[in-house]
Amino acid sequence: MNQNPLPDPTAALFPQASERRRVEEWLTGELQRARLQIQAGPVAPTIDMAAFRAEIESYDFSKPRPLEELLRWTIERMEHGIVQMANPRYFGLFNPGASFPAQCADRVVSLFNPQLASSASSPVPVELEKHVIRAIAQRAALGGEATGHFATGGSEANYTALLCALTGAHPGFAGDGARAFAGPPKFYTSRDCHIAWLKIAHQAGVGRSALRLVDTDGRGRMDPQALLRAIAEDRANGAVPVMVAATAGTTGAGMIDPLHACADIARQEHLWYHIDAAWGGAALASNRLRKVLAGIERADSITIDAHKWLATTMGCAIFITRHADLLSEAFHASTSFMPSSVSGVDPYLNSVQWSRRFLGLRLFLTLAAVGWDGLGAHVERSIAVVDRVKERLVGLGWTVANDSALAVLDVVPPAEFGDVRALVRRVVASGRAWAAPTTFEGREVVRICATNGETTVEDVNALIAALTERG
Ligand SMILES: Cc1ncc(COP(=O)(O)O)c(C=O)c1O
Numbered sequence: 001m002n003q004n005p006l007p008d009p010t011a012a013l014f015p016q017a018s019e020r021r022r023v024e025e026w027l028t029g030e031l032q033r034a035r036l037q038i039q040a041g042p043v044a045p046t047i048d049m050a051a052f053r054a055e056i057e058s059y060d061f062s063k064p065r066p067l068e069e070l071l072r073w074t075i076e077r078m079e080h081g082i083v084q085m086a087n088p089r090y091f092g093l094f095n096p097g098a099s100f101p102a103q104c105a106d107r108v109v110s111l112f113n114p115q116l117a118s119s120a121s122s123p124v125p126v127e128l129e130k131h132v133i134r135a136i137a138q139r140a141a142l143g144g145e146a147t148g149h150f151a152t153g154g155s156e157a158n159y160t161a162l163l164c165a166l167t168g169a170h171p172g173f174a175g176d177g178a179r180a181f182a183g184p185p186k187f188y189t190s191r192d193c194h195i196a197w198l199k200i201a202h203q204a205g206v207g208r209s210a211l212r213l214v215d216t217d218g219r220g221r222m223d224p225q226a227l228l229r230a231i232a233e234d235r236a237n238g239a240v241p242v243m244v245a246a247t248a249g250t251t252g253a254g255m256i257d258p259l260h261a262c263a264d265i266a267r268q269e270h271l272w273y274h275i276d277a278a279w280g281g282a283a284l285a286s287n288r289l290r291k292v293l294a295g296i297e298r299a300d301s302i303t304i305d306a307h308k309w310l311a312t313t314m315g316c317a318i319f320i321t322r323h324a325d326l327l328s329e330a331f332h333a334s335t336s337f338m339p340s341s342v343s344g345v346d347p348y349l350n351s352v353q354w355s356r357r358f359l360g361l362r363l364f365l366t367l368a369a370v371g372w373d374g375l376g377a378h379v380e381r382s383i384a385v386v387d388r389v390k391e392r393l394v395g396l397g398w399t400v401a402n403d404s405a406l407a408v409l410d411v412v413p414p415a416e417f418g419d420v421r422a423l424v425r426r427v428v429a430s431g432r433a434w435a436a437p438t439t440f441e442g443r444e445v446v447r448i449c450a451t452n453g454e455t456t457v458e459d460v461n462a463l464i465a466a467l468t469e470r471g
Contacts, residue, residue, distance in 0.1 A: 012064055027071060034075050038084045039454075042431025047080040088455040089433040089462050091389075094251070094279045094308040097452040101365035102312035109358045116356040117348040120340035126347060129360035132367065136304065137320045139284045139372075141297035147327065147344070148301075148320035149351045150359040154278030155196040156352055157303035157319035158245070160330075162187060162204050163352075164301060164321060165243035165272030167330040174329065178206045186234045187243035188212045190222035190257055192250045194276065220255035220402055220441055222246060224265060231269055243272040248293055249280020252438045252447060253401075254408030256280060259295025266300075275299040278317070280406055282309030286376035289383075292405040309379060309407075311453055312362035319351070327351075382407035382450035385460060389448055392464045401445045410438070410445040413467070420444040423467070433463040 015023070085095045114122040116129070129150055137146035151157040165187065166173045172180030185206045189197055191213035201210045212234065215226040231241050244266040246257035259275065266273035275296055281304030283289040284296075296302060301321035306312040321327055327350050328343045340346055348354045367375060386407045390400060393411050402410040417423050424437040424446055436447045446467065 012067065023068060023071075026068065030072065030075055034079055035086060038079055038086050039088060041079070041084070041087070043084050043087045043090050043434040044428050044431050045081050045083060046431065047077065052077065052081065083434060085452070087434075088452045088459045090452055091448045091450065091455075091463055092434045092436055093451075094305070094449065095314075095451060096308060096311040097454060098313045099311040099366045099453070101369040102316070102362040105361040105365045106313055109361055112358075114358050116358050117346070117354050118338055118340045119342060119345050119347075120338075122358070125358045125361070126345070128364055129347075129358075132360050132364050133318060133320060135367070136284070136318055139290075140281075140293075140299075140302060140320065142299070142302070142320060142322050143297075145324065146320055146322045147324040147350075148318060149347055150363075151317040151319050151351065152315050152353070152359070153307070153317045154194065154276065154303050154305045155200065157278070157305075157317045158194075158197065158274070158276055159200045159203060160319045160327075160352060161245065161272070161274040161276075161301045161303065161321075162200055162206075162243060163330045164323065164326045165274065166204065166206070168272055168323065168326045169240070169242040181240045183238040183240045184210060185242045186210050186212055186231075186239045187245060188214050188227055188230060188241070188271075189245045189276075190214050190216050190220075190247060190250070192216055192220050192252055192255065193245065193247050194251045194278065197245065216441065218441060220250055220253045222257040222262060224258055224261040227262065227265055231265070231271075241269060241271055243274055244269075245274040245276055247280075248275050248277035248296065249283075249406055249408075251279070252408075253410050253440045254280065254404030254406040254449070255402060256292060256405065259293065260298070263295055263298035267298075273298065273300045275302045278303050278305040279308040281305070281318075282379050283406065285310070285372055286379045287373075288376070288380060289405070306363040306366070309382065309451070310363060310366065310375065311378065312366055315357070316359050316362045318363075378453050379407075381453065385450035385455050386448065388457070388460050389450075389463060392460065393467070396464075396468060401440050401443050407450045409448045410440045411448065412443060412445055417470075420446060426469075427466045430466050430469075432466040433459075435463070435467070 084090060086097045114125050116122050116125055119126040133148045166185060170180045178185055187210060197211050198208045201208050212230045214230050215223050217223040234241055244262055246259055246262040248256045263273055283293050300323060304318045306316040306318060307314045324344055331350050333349060343349050347356055386409050390409050394400060397414045399412040401412055413423060421437045424435055428434055438445055438447045
């Protein structure tokens, strides 16, 4: 007679301990090998995507395949199929080479797979995340009452800010949405903001036209006079201004909006004041650089992406606000099935997400392993890298278009190089380095950002060689 009334667990999904160990040890070795390979190899993808699409068709999931074979295949394709953020010659968008402590955090989290919706399910992780949030809030001098949470990205954190602003602006917003307002709600960023704000306006139900893109001052920063004019114009037209969102570290040029002037205007106009410091907020880690963010302490809320300059793995942003009550109001919910229901504590009652990954461990381990001084040194190092690139290019007759205090350099090549976008395409296609084309204050520029904490002088030389080689 069958002693076990239940079928055995599915072995390929839940292997025995010895088999797990064997595969994990092998995988660790494979990943080490891949890491060395991608650091030395081309930055841009080299894969033939037509061939890959044909190949992926063979995965019809009709029969199982050995996990090791699948892992080997996956790593191989990843080695050739992505822009390599872990390559120190990636001078691209704000995507970091991930810190080792953050990578370790991902391993630990995937073993336990804790549910961070509720403090009863995950008392230790919820408390640990709160502790990290408090530490960052303190660093930003937001005051002891400040609270917040980890989010999947800067976009989610910025979305949270808009929902708080709308909730605070009218008691009827929670029930009736944008209809509660006497006129169409409006919010203000500079035209050099991260354009995900448009999607955020769409998601929040106020419509994309709710976003006013305010003129910049010729140096890529929000022009306070233009901001005042836009607010006055909207009020005169019957619209309802709700939020000013300054950017501390614009995506295109690393510029910081005048944080105090924007704060003054937001206060005077009784608007929520948000600072999108998704990338530039990392400057808080450095005692030398913190002053460039002076005024951040006046924000009602801030966004910082640890998965940018603080080098965690992807999906690790922070939203912080000094208005705990509004955060709870914006995300309150009630159900009998959740193991806890503590307003102001349970993440599902304070944020966009419900089921939630333990995101904060990545930043906790990164920060705890290196300390503020170590993290500050990592941030300052990026600026040293960019300064070096700047010095070299200026020496070769290139013109600097921006004057960022942070680690983004926008440069214009001498006229004989021709079209900037074609030049960048050549660099990227060479695989020797990666930079981005963008437009800054009406000029086509090459955007160079130091995001990888291991970039060497040789890597800088490789970038310069790739940029200055004539096509
Ligand atoms: C200034 C700024 N804000 C927001 C975002 C969006 O952040 P995420 O991509 O993490 O959603 C970015 C992304 O680069 C950014 O540079």
